[in-house]
Amino acid sequence: MRIIVTGGAGFIGSWVCEAYISEGHEVLVVDNLSTGSEDNIPPEAEFIECDVRDFARLEKAFRQFRPQIVNHHAAQINVRSSVENPGFDADVNIGGSLNVLRLCAEHKAEKFIFSSTGGALYGEPEKLPAGESTPALPLSPYGISKLSTENYVRYHSKNHGFGHVILRYANVYGERQNPEGEAGVIGIFCEKIISGEPCLIFGDGEQTRDYVHVSDVSRANLLAATLKEEGTFNIGTSIEISVNDIVRILGEVTKIEFTTIHEKERPGEVRRISLDCSLVAEKLGWSAQATLHEGLSSTWGWFSRRRD
Secondary structure (H helix, E strand, O other): OEEEEEOOOOHHHHHHHHHHHHOOOEEEEEEOOOOOOHHHOOOOOEEEEOOOOOHHHHHHHHHHHOOOEEEEOOOOOOHHHHHHOHHHHHHHHHHHHHHHHHHHHHOOOOEEEEEEEOOOOOOOOOOOOEOOOOOOOOOOHHHHHHHHHHHHHHHHHHHHOOEEEEEEEOEEEOOOOOOOOHHHHHHHHHHHHHHOOOEEEEOOOOOEEOEEEHHHHHHHHHHHHHOOOOEEEEEOOOOOEEHHHHHHHHHHHHOOOOOEEEEOOOOOOOOOOOEOOHHHHHHHOOOOOOOHHHHHHHHHHHHHHHHO
């Protein structure tokens, strides 16, 4: 299959590219390199430097490559930035996505795979873990833009004849993570520990997230490419892990004594979240394989080697 991966030079996108290439697919990476790196792009992939908001350049990529599948990972992913500048967040996450969807329709793509959010979509659910039928009540512009794009995906899929799969990620971490923003808390901590600086915790550290390793996320994208039906699926571990838990396990993994400091909580962030992943297990046969201790060990190893 010919697959375009937008954001394919980024942390998650590059893992997805590698998964597709390992199965013999042809991959074109579309990325503006604002947060991604050419070093992340597999040598077997084609690459065009392009912002998804640049319709003319994006259209040229579609016309030349003729994708059968489009995997859309290009996004503004920082929750805090979305609170500070919701217009920019919407411009990239909604406006850019609409360009990609329009071109899928015009160039007769067969399937659209969208990387959405589970961690920021459900707000503060009454019951955890949150399933796909849990009301979507995002607390941040980032969550709002992802939810809006989900609806545009379903609209375009229904009206233009291509299939779709929406993957709602928990908090993804792992090798190549860009240590910026809330979603990169593990990457941030690894960088701070290596630099001998204290790890900054917002609030009391008892807020929880569902942390899923990027290798498991890339496998979900591989399965989504061959799924015969459409659907929206949570991608996580169903386990709540607090920031304080992350600090404790990183201490065990790194065998380094490091300090933490606390500041006030940040607006737009949920207190507790974990995702019910029973539906994706049923429909795709997917479940997270990497334990948190294994994932943090491999992530720490990558950050250590990079610094060396």
